[in-house]
Each structure stands twice: as C-alpha cells, then as structure tokens.
Amino acid sequence: MPIADKVREALGSASLIRKMFEEGSRLKERHGAENVFDFSLGNPDLDPPPEFRNALSKRAAEDPKGSHGYMPNAGYPEVRAALATACSLEQGTRLDRSCIVMSCGAAGGLNVVFKTLLNPGDTVVVPSPYFMEYRAYAENHGARLVPVPTLPDFSLDLGAIETALAEKNSAALLINSPHNPTGRVYPGRAIADLARILSAQGRRSGRFPYLIADEPYRDIAYTPVPPVLAAYPHSLVVSSFSKSLSLAGERIGFIAVNPEAADKEDIMNALSYATRVLGFVNAPALMQWIVGDLTRARVDAAVYARRRDCFKAVLDRVGIGYAEPEGAFYLFCQVPGGAYDRLFVDHLASHLILGVPGAGFGAPGWVRFAYCVDEKVIKASEPAFERALQSWQPPAAEA
Amino acid sequence: MPIADKVREALGSASLIRKMFEEGSRLKERHGAENVFDFSLGNPDLDPPPEFRNALSKRAAEDPKGSHGYMPNAGYPEVRAALATACSLEQGTRLDRSCIVMSCGAAGGLNVVFKTLLNPGDTVVVPSPYFMEYRAYAENHGARLVPVPTLPDFSLDLGAIETALAEKNSAALLINSPHNPTGRVYPGRAIADLARILSAQGRRSGRFPYLIADEPYRDIAYTPVPPVLAAYPHSLVVSSFSKSLSLAGERIGFIAVNPEAADKEDIMNALSYATRVLGFVNAPALMQWIVGDLTRARVDAAVYARRRDCFKAVLDRVGIGYAEPEGAFYLFCQVPGGAYDRLFVDHLASHLILGVPGAGFGAPGWVRFAYCVDEKVIKASEPAFERALQSWQPPAAEA
Numbered sequence: 021m022p023i024a025d026k027v028r029e030a031l032g033s034a035s036l037i038r039k040m041f042e043e044g045s046r047l048k049e050r051h052g053a054e055n056v057f058d059f060s061l062g063n064p065d066l067d068p069p070p071e072f073r074n075a076l077s078k079r080a081a082e083d084p085k086g087s088h089g090y091m092p093n094a095g096y097p098e099v100r101a102a103l104a105t106a107c108s109l110e111q112g113t114r115l116d117r118s119c120i121v122m123s124c125g126a127a128g129g130l131n132v133v134f135k136t137l138l139n140p141g142d143t144v145v146v147p148s149p150y151f152m153e154y155r156a157y158a159e160n161h162g163a164r165l166v167p168v169p170t171l172p173d174f175s176l177d178l179g180a181i182e183t184a185l186a187e188k189n190s191a192a193l194l195i196n197s198p199h200n201p202t203g204r205v206y207p208g209r210a211i212a213d214l215a216r217i218l219s220a221q222g223r224r225s226g227r228f229p230y231l232i233a234d235e236p237y238r239d240i241a242y243t244p245v246p247p248v249l250a251a252y253p254h255s256l257v258v259s260s261f262s263k264s265l266s267l268a269g270e271r272i273g274f275i276a277v278n279p280e281a282a283d284k285e286d287i288m289n290a291l292s293y294a295t296r297v298l299g300f301v302n303a304p305a306l307m308q309w310i311v312g313d314l315t316r317a318r319v320d321a322a323v324y325a326r327r328r329d330c331f332k333a334v335l336d337r338v339g340i341g342y343a344e345p346e347g348a349f350y351l352f353c354q355v356p357g358g359a360y361d362r363l364f365v366d367h368l369a370s371h372l373i374l375g376v377p378g379a380g381f382g383a384p385g386w387v388r389f390a391y392c393v394d395e396k397v398i399k400a401s402e403p404a405f406e407r408a409l410q411s412w413q414p415p416a417a418e419a
Numbered sequence: 420m421p422i423a424d425k426v427r428e429a430l431g432s433a434s435l436i437r438k439m440f441e442e443g444s445r446l447k448e449r450h451g452a453e454n455v456f457d458f459s460l461g462n463p464d465l466d467p468p469p470e471f472r473n474a475l476s477k478r479a480a481e482d483p484k485g486s487h488g489y490m491p492n493a494g495y496p497e498v499r500a501a502l503a504t505a506c507s508l509e510q511g512t513r514l515d516r517s518c519i520v521m522s523c524g525a526a527g528g529l530n531v532v533f534k535t536l537l538n539p540g541d542t543v544v545v546p547s548p549y550f551m552e553y554r555a556y557a558e559n560h561g562a563r564l565v566p567v568p569t570l571p572d573f574s575l576d577l578g579a580i581e582t583a584l585a586e587k588n589s590a591a592l593l594i595n596s597p598h599n600p601t602g603r604v605y606p607g608r609a610i611a612d613l614a615r616i617l618s619a620q621g622r623r624s625g626r627f628p629y630l631i632a633d634e635p636y637r638d639i640a641y642t643p644v645p646p647v648l649a650a651y652p653h654s655l656v657v658s659s660f661s662k663s664l665s666l667a668g669e670r671i672g673f674i675a676v677n678p679e680a681a682d683k684e685d686i687m688n689a690l691s692y693a694t695r696v697l698g699f700v701n702a703p704a705l706m707q708w709i710v711g712d713l714t715r716a717r718v719d720a721a722v723y724a725r726r727r728d729c730f731k732a733v734l735d736r737v738g739i740g741y742a743e744p745e746g747a748f749y750l751f752c753q754v755p756g757g758a759y760d761r762l763f764v765d766h767l768a769s770h771l772i773l774g775v776p777g778a779g780f781g782a783p784g785w786v787r788f789a790y791c792v793d794e795k796v797i798k799a800s801e802p803a804f805e806r807a808l809q810s811w812q813p814p815a816a817e818a
Contacts, residue, residue, distance in 0.1 A: 022682055023689045024538050024560075030696075031688055063489040073482050080479035083472050090462040090667045124523060124670070124699060131698035135559075139423050156696035160534075161423075162561070268489045269704030271523070271670075283421055289430055290422045297429075297555035299530035300523060304703040305668030 095122030198347025494521030597746025
C-alpha cells in the first residue's frame with residue numbers, strides 16, 4: 021500500500037530543493053567540503069554562548085530527581101514565568117506565566133497555534149515572499165496559506181493585506197520579522213498600521229483576525245525590532261532559541277499569548293491540548309530548564325553583522341543586487357537579467373556556490389544566500405561568483 | 420474570534436479527565452501530597468539509570484562543536500545506526516540505519532507515521548481498550564480510529580480484527596504491547612495470527628494494511644515480548660525511551676520501518692518530510708546522542724515487578740478484580756458491581772485514591788491504576804481502599 025497521496029505530491033514538488041541538497045552533498049564529496057561555498061542552509065554555525073555550556077554542565081552535575089519526566093503540557097511553571105518576564109520587555113506588554121506555552125521550537129509552536137486557531141477551510145494571510153514551510157503547516161490543519169505581495173523593497177503592502185483579510189475565511193495574519201528570506205524588519209509604524217487594519221476588519225465583520233508573529237530571528241537584528249503584542253490585543257508571538265542561542269537541533273521555543281486576547285483562557289487550554297495531541301506532549305525537559313536559566317544570554321549578533329558586510333561587499337563587487345538586510349542571516353538577491361532563479365542556482369552550483377531559488381519562497385527571480393557560515397567561506401567565494409557571473413546567460417527568450 | 424471548533428469540542432469531552440487531574444491537585448493541596456494516593460498518571464518515577472547521568476555529564480563536558488544544530492530530519496546517521504543494531508535484536512529482523520527515523524517520543528513518532536501513511540477518510544483498526552490519545556492522533560490527519568473489541572481477558576479477537584480490516588478504507592492495524600491500560604503482552608502466536616490475517620486481507624484486496632506496533636513499554640515486561648517486524652513485511656515499530664530510560668519529558672524515541680515493506684524508500688522519505696512539516700523538524704539533538712550511546716542501558720524493571728506484586732496483594736485483600744499484568748506499569752481493574760467507572764473513580768477520590776475511568780480507554784466498567792509510584796504509597800493505600808469499598812454502592816438501577 022502506498023504512502024498518503026498528499027505527502028507523495030509534496031515529496032514530488034519538494035524534489036527541486038531536495039535535488040539541490042543532494043547535489044550539494046555530491047559536490048562536497050567530489051570537490052572536498054572546503055571547496056564548496058554552501059550558502060543554502062539556515063543552520064547557525066556559531067557555538068551556543070558560554071553561558072549555555074555552564075548551564076548544561078551545572079544541570080548535568082545536579083541532575084535533580086524527576087527532572088526528565090513529564091511536566092504540565094504547557095511546560096514548567098518556573099520556566100514559563102522566566103520567559104514571561106523576558107518577553108514582557110521585548111513585547112512592551114506585561115505577561116505572566118499564564119501567557120506562555122513552551123514549544124518544540126518555533127516550527128512546533130506554529131503548528132500548535134494553527135491547530136488551536138484554525139478551522140478547516142480557514143485562511144492565513146502572509147506577506148510574500150515567505151518561509152516555505154508555512155504552506156505545509158497551514159495545510160496540516162486543513163487550512164490554506166494566502167500569500168499577498170509586498171512592495172518592491174519587501175515592505176508590507178497594507179492595501180493588499182487589508183483586501184486579503186476581508187475575505188470570508190481569513191482567520192489570521194502571519195508575519196515574520198526579522199524576515200526569512202528578505203532580512204526585512206518591520207518598523208513600529210508598520211506594526212501600528214497592521215493593528216489598525218486588523219481592528220477595522222474585526223469591527224466590520226465581528227471577527228477579529230489573529231496576528232501571529234513568528235520571531236525566531238528577533239535577536240539577530242541590526243535595527244530595533246518593535247513589539248507586536250503591545251500593538252494589537254488578539255496577537256500571539258511564536259519564537260525559539262534556535263538562532264539566539266544556536267540551539268536549532270534541540271527544538272526549544274515558546275508561544276506567548278497576548279493577555280488582552282479575547283478567549284485568552286480558551287486559547288491557553290487549547291494550546292496545551294494541541295501540544296499534547298499533535299504528539300509534542302511537551303517541549304524537551306532539559307532544554308526548558310536551560311533556556312529558563314538563560315533569558316539574558318545571546319550569541320554575538322555582531323558576528324553575523326560582519327559576515328553580512330563581508331557578503332554585501334562581495335556581491336557589490338561582482339554586481340549582484342540584493343535587499344538590504346536589517347536582520348536574520350540571509351541575503352536575498354536578484355538573479356541578474358531575469359526570472360530564472362532555478363537555472364541561476366544550477367549555474368552557481370556548477371561553480372560550487374549553493375543558494376536557494378526564490379521560487380521556493382514565492383519569489384521567482386531571486387535567490388537566497390544564508391551567511392551563517394564562516395567569513396572565510398564568504399571571502400573565498402568571490403572568485404567563484406566572478407566566474408559564474410561571467411558565464412551566466414539567462415535564456416534568450418527573456419531578452 | 421474563538422478557537423477551532425474541533426479543539427473546543429475536544430476540550431469539552433476531555434474535561435472529565437482534566438477535572439480529575441484538577442481535583443487531584445486540589446486534594447493534594449488540602450490534604451498534603453503525601454496523603455493522596457495518586458495512581459492516575461503514567462509518569463515514571465524511577466530515576467534514569469546511572470549510565471544516563473554519566474552520558475549526560477560526558478556530553479556536557481565535551482559539548483562538541485555543532486552538536487546542537489540541525490542535522491538531517493531523520494536524525495544523526497550514527498545514532499540511527501546504533502538503534503538499528505539494537506532494534507534488529509529485538510525485532511528478529513536485520514535493520515540498518517536506513518530503516519530508522521528518530522522521533523520526539525512515541526507520540527511524535529505515531530503522528531509522523533499517521534501523516535505518512537493515512538489519507539483522509541482512512542481508518543486505523545485498534546483493539547479496545549486502547550490508549551486514549553490514539554483517536555486524536557488519527558483525527559489530526561483526517562483519518563478515523565476503529566476500535567474492535569478484545570476477548571474477556573483482553574487478548575486479541577482475531578475474527579473481529581479480520582472483519583474490521585476488510586472494511587474499504589482500512590489502512591492499518593495499530594497494536595500496543597505491552598499494553599496500556601491492560602498490561603497485556605501479545606504472545607508470538609497472536610502476532611503470527613495477525614500477520615496471517617493482514618496478508619490474507621492484502622491478497623484479497625490488493626492493498627496490504629500496515630501493521631503499526633507502538634512499543635514504548637517493550638522493556639517493562641514480565642514475559643518475553645515477541646518481535647513484530649519479523650512476522651509481517653509491511654510493518655513499523657514506534658518506540659521511545661520514556662519508560663526504558665525514564666526520559667518521558669525529554670521527548671526522544673524512534674520509528675523503525677521493516678526493510679521488507681513495500682514502498683520502503685518512499686516511506687522513509689515521507690517520514691522525514693512529515694517530521695519536518697509537522698513541526699518536529701528533528702528529535703532533540705542532545706538526547707539523540709545520549710540514547711545512541713545507551714542502547715544497552717535500562718531502568719530496573721524488577722522494581723516495577725515488585726510494585727505490581729505489592730499492588731496485586733492490596734487488590735486481592737480488598738477484593739478488586741484485575742487483568743493479570745504481563746508488562747507496562749498499570750493495573751486494569753474491574754469496578755465492583757457494575758459499569759459505573761466514573762462514579763467509582765469519584766468515590767475513590769473522596770477517599771484520596773486517584774485512578775482513571777476505563778471509559779477514557781473505551782472500556783467502561785474498568786479503572787486504571789498506574790504503579791509507577793513508590794511502593795510505600797501502594798502499601799499505604801490499603802486502608803483507604805478498604806474504606807472506599809465498604810462505602811461503595813453502585814446505583815440501584817444496576818441491580
């Protein structure tokens with residue numbers, strides 16, 4: 021008996037990116053990993069900060085009785101309280117532990133939020149380009165992602181968002197700032213505009229759409245990241261320590277619910293329930309304790325800022341245009357001469373440079389490079405970029 | 420805007436058990452935790468074995484570079500290889516790492532398996548009583564659980580299973596051995612009979628149903644637990660270290676796919692994909708390394724065996740009947756005089772004894788007591804059991 025139809029379809033359509041990963045592995049095997057410039061993956065290469073190692077050693081030495089067993093599905097009350105305090109500062113809103121649910125990273129958190137809020141047939145509006153997994157997350161729960169275009173500099177097109185939210189089954193607006201893949205950070209003014217649009221829509225229809233902010237890159241930013249919860253009552257933040265503490269593989273994050281949200285108590289009960297029945301059960305116990313102890317620790321974002329500058333200089337010299345990154349660790353670049361991002365990515369790969377085609381993010385004609393790699397790799401890639409651009413010819417039909 | 424309709428319904432219907440937990444907390448607050456006999460939760464109280472602490476300390480001291488970042492969604496190849504070797508012995512089938520996907524516990528693993536295998540409208544046949552979360556797991560993926568009765572001693576009713584599997588949308592048979600809540604371990608003969616039924620169904624319909632074995636209690640058994648993969652090619656095992664290493668809160672487990680399964684490569688790709696898009700992304704990194712190092716370590720199941728004997732002696736003396744437990748750490752008991760399990764559980768709670776009504780497992784008239792608690796608690800509960808039984812009167816309508 022075959023696997024599920026939808027999964028089979030998804031594996032088919034995902035095969036382009038998988039092909040790229042596989043090609044990357046083949047290239048590294050053939051040419052040596054040190055000769056391949058792999059900018060394809062958003063896997064932080066920085067070590068966790070020293071406080072992490074101390075906290076881990078301390079925990080391992082103490083290893084208190086019962087500390088690896090089940091706890092309430094929402095997480096340890098002490099950890100939730102510590103994160104509520106930290107999150108209150110970031111979000112300009114007073115949160116207590118009753119607003120926090122620990123999650124298996126932001127990806128787990130988003131699935132828990134979608135399960136909690138979305139009825140089958142509901143839609144989630146998202147500014148495009150967007151992180152490619154959002155579509156599958158919505159579909160897991162019978163809902164549908166509705167991408168809306170952004171302005172040429174990838175800032176929000178408020179009119180387009182307003183129109184999309186007015187559609188019958190719009191349940192939520194999902195934003196991601198600092199943004200993967202564009203590096204955009206939405207300023208306070210944009211958040212205030214969104215709040216105004218969401219409130220107007222709610223008053224008009226009697227149904228206030230939720231504002232869901234996916235914020236795993238909040239601490240990797242080169243400009244202030246404004247609060248979201250302070251701006252609009254029916255809002256949730258989903259975040260993780262994947263980037264801020266370089267713990268992407270440990271699957272630890274949290275959901276923060278606005279204390280002013282309508283149905284807040286229902287939402288909290290439902291988030292616990294969804295955490296349980298989706299099979300997460302709870303965020304990993306040991307990492308809960310550790311992130312609860314480390315609310316002030318961060319990797320050094322200045323390292324990413326230096327790499328960004330280094331990568332920008334390379335792109336400037338070889339003549340590739342890009343969106344100015346205000347946060348996260350991606351450079352979203354224009355494919356020279358056209359919309360052939362997949363061909364361009366293949367062409368770059370033949371010069372041992374790996375990126376991700378913008379089509380994967382709903383933005384054909386662009387390519388994403390991740391700069392969570394050593395500065396030496398970025399510098400060393402320049403001659404390869406030069407050679408690749410000299411020999412790059414978009415198909416004639418484009419002219 | 421309210422939460423999702425289905426979640427709201429589920430919260431409503433789950434409220435009986437939640438009410439019980441809440442009442443438990445209230446009772447402990449009022450009477451002191453040491454005076455409440457809490458047999459409601461399957462949360463192992465044994466410490467992880469000493470090897471675990473050593474492995475954790477060693478890992479914390481070494482903390483190798485990159486060891487908390489992303490790895491392939493299926494898990495670290497070395498860890499998968501180690502578990503394949505261990506699982507080959509248990510399952511009587513030669514597995515290599517290409518058969519293993521690391522999961523966030525067995526609950527996460529089952530959701531990943533269901534997402535991988537089930538089309539909307541498909542059914543999963545399960546012998547009843549059954550672990551109550553299975554129903555929600557199937558519904559998460561648009562599928563439906565079909566409980567089939569077991570024989571009076573909770574052994575498998577092969578005729579009932581055969582009939583249920585012959586229904587049009589039957590995609591899989593889900594078994595759980597050692598069994599929660601009945602403590603039943605299916606003998607090798609029963610597994611062979613199931614294989615025969617599944618094969619006959621496949622030959623008849625052209626569609627071989629999958630056999631999914633949920634085995635988190637394999638190492639807590641008082642009789643040999645026979646292999647499943649050796650018996651039937653289209654089979655998968657889902658397991659965890661929640662009980663064998665007392666790591667329930669760390670969410671670490673695995674899926675093992677029969678190397679002989681049709682579409683095995685498709686299944687493996689789909690399991691990785693499902694792990695990713697359901698938001699697990701991967702099993703927690705640190706715990707993967709640790710369980711990979713500890714394939715021979717186990718908690719001491721003899722402790723559970725002693726508690727079982729102690730609890731049985733209490734039940735024998737007070738006159739409560741139960742299914743003879745062959746594994747896991749539950750005693751599934753007959754409500755004296757009738758089918759009023761919810762009333763009986765309430766009555767026991769008034770005597771500070773906490774159990775779970777059988778109705779939650781599809782078995783009204785029964786009550787589950789978990790004996791993953793100190794033997795002292797079990798012994799001390801006897802006078803409370805005596806008093807409770809003396810004053811227990813099932814409603815007159817039952818007579």
